[in-house]
Amino acid sequence: MNICVVGTGYVGLVTGAVFADLGNDVVCVDKIAAKIQSLQAGRMPIYEPGLEEMVARNVGDGRLAFTIDLHAAVRQADVVFIAVGTPSRDNGETDLSQVEAVAVEIGVAMDRYKVVVNKSTVPVGTGELVREVIARSQPRPVDFDVVSNPEFLREGSAIEDTLRPDRIVIGAPNQQVAMTLVELYAPLERPMIITDLPSAEVIKYASNAFLAAKISFINAIANICEAGGADVRQVMKGMGLDSRIGSAFLQAGLGYGGSCFPKDVDSLIHTRLRLGSPSGVRLACGRRAPPRIWTFLSSLRSFSTSC
Amino acid sequence: MNICVVGTGYVGLVTGAVFADLGNDVVCVDKIAAKIQSLQAGRMPIYEPGLEEMVARNVGDGRLAFTIDLHAAVRQADVVFIAVGTPSRDNGETDLSQVEAVAVEIGVAMDRYKVVVNKSTVPVGTGELVREVIARSQPRPVDFDVVSNPEFLREGSAIEDTLRPDRIVIGAPNQQVAMTLVELYAPLERPMIITDLPSAEVIKYASNAFLAAKISFINAIANICEAGGADVRQVMKGMGLDSRIGSAFLQAGLGYGGSCFPKDVDSLIHTAARLGYDFKLLKSVAEINRERAGLLVEAIRKALGPLDDKIVAVLGLAFKPNTDDMREAKSVEVIGALRAAGAAVTAYDPVATDNARALLPPDVVFCDSPYEAADGADAVVLVTEWNEFRFLNLERLRAVLRRPVIFDGRNLWEPERMRRLGFEYHSIGRKPVLPS
Numbered sequence: 001m002n003i004c005v006v007g008t009g010y011v012g013l014v015t016g017a018v019f020a021d022l023g024n025d026v027v028c029v030d031k032i033a034a035k036i037q038s039l040q041a042g043r044m045p046i047y048e049p050g051l052e053e054m055v056a057r058n059v060g061d062g063r064l065a066f067t068i069d070l071h072a073a074v075r076q077a078d079v080v081f082i083a084v085g086t087p088s089r090d091n092g093e094t095d096l097s098q099v100e101a102v103a104v105e106i107g108v109a110m111d112r113y114k115v116v117v118n119k120s121t122v123p124v125g126t127g128e129l130v131r132e133v134i135a136r137s138q139p140r141p142v143d144f145d146v147v148s149n150p151e152f153l154r155e156g157s158a159i160e161d162t163l164r165p166d167r168i169v170i171g172a173p174n175q176q177v178a179m180t181l182v183e184l185y186a187p188l189e190r191p192m193i194i195t196d197l198p199s200a201e202v203i204k205y206a207s208n209a210f211l212a213a214k215i216s217f218i219n220a221i222a223n224i225c226e227a228g229g230a231d232v233r234q235v236m237k238g239m240g241l242d243s244r245i246g247s248a249f250l251q252a253g254l255g256y257g258g259s260c261f262p263k264d265v266d267s268l269i270h271t272r273l274r275l276g277s278p279s280g281v282r283l284a285c286g287r288r289a290p291p292r293i294w295t296f297l298s299s300l301r302s303f304s305t306s307c
Numbered sequence: 308m309n310i311c312v313v314g315t316g317y318v319g320l321v322t323g324a325v326f327a328d329l330g331n332d333v334v335c336v337d338k339i340a341a342k343i344q345s346l347q348a349g350r351m352p353i354y355e356p357g358l359e360e361m362v363a364r365n366v367g368d369g370r371l372a373f374t375i376d377l378h379a380a381v382r383q384a385d386v387v388f389i390a391v392g393t394p395s396r397d398n399g400e401t402d403l404s405q406v407e408a409v410a411v412e413i414g415v416a417m418d419r420y421k422v423v424v425n426k427s428t429v430p431v432g433t434g435e436l437v438r439e440v441i442a443r444s445q446p447r448p449v450d451f452d453v454v455s456n457p458e459f460l461r462e463g464s465a466i467e468d469t470l471r472p473d474r475i476v477i478g479a480p481n482q483q484v485a486m487t488l489v490e491l492y493a494p495l496e497r498p499m500i501i502t503d504l505p506s507a508e509v510i511k512y513a514s515n516a517f518l519a520a521k522i523s524f525i526n527a528i529a530n531i532c533e534a535g536g537a538d539v540r541q542v543m544k545g546m547g548l549d550s551r552i553g554s555a556f557l558q559a560g561l562g563y564g565g566s567c568f569p570k571d572v573d574s575l576i577h578t579a580a581r582l583g584y585d586f587k588l589l590k591s592v593a594e595i596n597r598e599r600a601g602l603l604v605e606a607i608r609k610a611l612g613p614l615d616d617k618i619v620a621v622l623g624l625a626f627k628p629n630t631d632d633m634r635e636a637k638s639v640e641v642i643g644a645l646r647a648a649g650a651a652v653t654a655y656d657p658v659a660t661d662n663a664r665a666l667l668p669p670d671v672v673f674c675d676s677p678y679e680a681a682d683g684a685d686a687v688v689l690v691t692e693w694n695e696f697r698f699l700n701l702e703r704l705r706a707v708l709r710r711p712v713i714f715d716g717r718n719l720w721e722p723e724r725m726r727r728l729g730f731e732y733h734s735i736g737r738k739p740v741l742p743s
Contacts, residue, residue, distance in 0.1 A: 124535035152549070167548035193545050198537035203545030206528045210552055213524060213588070220588055221513045227582035228431035230505035238500045238510030241474035242459070245517055248551035275534035
């Protein structure tokens with residue numbers, strides 16, 4: 001399949017390399033010329049075990065290329081992945097300006113039917129926003145579909161995580177569109193969840209927020225252990241052996257950090273606020289969210305800063 | 308080994324029966340004479356699959372006996388298990404009066420070295436308290452040790468859970484004491500965690516509180532799904548396949564009830580506060596859980612309009628399926644809120660009706676079948692997901708209802724099927740099926 005991946009950060013680069021390795025023709029796009037030149041010269045902007053070799057192999061075999069020409073790359077592609085950054089604003093809201101800018105350019109470039117896949121971590125409702133922006137930006141109406149396909153890779157094991165994910169989530173408007181993605185991922189032979197777009201978007205945030213909750217929970221227990229003379233490592237062992245809990249992410253410590261968890265927790269809290277407010281523009285939300293559902297997440301936030 | 312188990316509730320009775328079944332000599336003690344007489348006659352005070360047979364077999368073989376004579380039972384035993392109730396006070400604090408009373412009697416009766424094992428769910432520090440109370444109550448100083456060995460059984464599968472636990476937690480002051488318990492549990496061939504006493508006490512509360520947190524988390528996500536047009540069952544599947552999360556306890560619904568989770572969550576919040584730590588995360592867990600019933604009734608009010616001239620049929624009253632236990636059952640909250648809004652309530656439960664009568668308003672009409680409950684009602688509310696409700700004749704149900712409206716508090720049915728059957732269907736964290 002002809003694939004275009006927009007954005008050459010962790011997600012974009014690893015996704016592009018893996019799809020090329022599976023036999024597709026992939027073009028990775030970034031607007032920063034220096035980054036593309038560097039990639040063309042075989043230098044990776046990030047360190048990730050196995051990535052450099054995989055990129056070199058697929059560039060050598062002619063299945064992987066890098067360009068700053070988004071217009072040409074989109075035209076050539078059957079499937080376009082959006083994998084740009086979605087940083088947090090100071091108030092916790094997700095900054096979607098890069099996603100929107102890419103959507104505009106995809107709309108402008110679109111000459112025939114394409115599947116546009118959102119791989120960036122975005123709040124529920126963003127897929128619909130991307131669809132609207134593309135439709136508005138097209139010089140003349142061309143049919144297309146938007147799919148949500150959130151990424152679950154972790155830095156340090158990104159290639160392995162992409163090749164052997166616990167599950168592949170595909171949020172598509174209908175089965176036929178979903179099948180395009182199923183075909184792409186079929187060689188991995190991993191469990192797939194085919195669902196609607198908003199549910200796929202929620203899965204990503206809910207998963208990360210839950211893991212953040214697990215970390216904050218054991219850190220709170222660590223405080224109780226200190227005060228009560230117990231040993232949190234023993235408690236962790238005792239909890240972790242419960243098959244309904246599991247020992248992953250039960251290490252007490254200084255709390256969670258990194259580029260995902262704090263951002264995703266803030267964003268989910270913000271999503272709740274937005275869905276709960278009458279000015280929740282552009283998002284087809286039928287009902288006002290009940291109050292209080294964010295207290296849980298808000299308390300996580302106070303944990304991550306206080307622990 | 309000679310074992311004495313004090314308390315014949317769920318934990319005590321199942322523990323005693325299983326240890327007898329493993330070949331030990333067990334005496335179960337309770338201060339309520341009627342309960343002991345009943346047990347001696349082979350009648351169980353609780354319903355638990357397999358328990359009656361196991362008790363009968365071991366009583367028959369002479370390995371299991373029941374008595375009200377705690378003094379004699381303790382003297383005879385090498386190991387004494389405390390398995391009495393630890394209810395919540397209104398402020399969330401754990402009421403340890405039964406544990407303390409038993410500790411006093413054990414101290415009074417103690418004539419030689421014994422291992423005293425706490426199986427009741429107790430806050431961190433209770434083992435130390437039990438040690439002090441026993442020492443203080445002894446007529447003359449006799450050496451003994453206190454061990455924490457929390458129980459993880461669930462009602463409805465208590466025997467199986469006791470025979471095949473995920474892990475056995477032994478909190479002992481030293482390795483030698485721990486070995487006594489290891490020896491007792493060795494035939495089960497399950498993973499054991501040998502640790503200190505306070506850590507064992509924390510493990511039990513922390514595990515239950517975490518599972519409660521998992522339930523409240525997915526319920527909070529369900530609220531977001533409803534507002535954002537997503538489907539919480541799909542989200543649950545997507546999260547559950549993550550090996551670091553797992554799908555257990557990720558069912559969105561009316562929240563947790565029963566005799567353990569609400570109590571253990573409150574107790575851990577209270578214990579944390581006593582130790583100087585404000586457990587905000589767990590307070591939110593409890594708060595989300597408390598909102599569930601109110602949110603459902605609010606949705607009912609929105610869909611039906613004012614409820615003061617409406618009849619609502621409630622299906623399922625027990626706190627969970629396969630039990631007659633009504634403690635902290637969500638049905639009590641839902642029916643309370645429905646009555647407060649003026650609705651008349653009919654109700655059906657396969658086994659919990661007798662226990663429910665005592666807890667529900669006197670004007671609730673209890674019925675013998677789901678169809679009788681639904682007859683002439685303006686809506687059906689599913690509160691407890693009994694298996695028989697999966698196989699309801701929904702066409703018959705629709706035919707007897709005044710309005711074909713269902714509120715599914717446990718996501719038991721498929722929205723598409725309900726649409727085809729002509730219902731207005733509201734569930735948790737999914738788009739409602741509205742009349743076209």
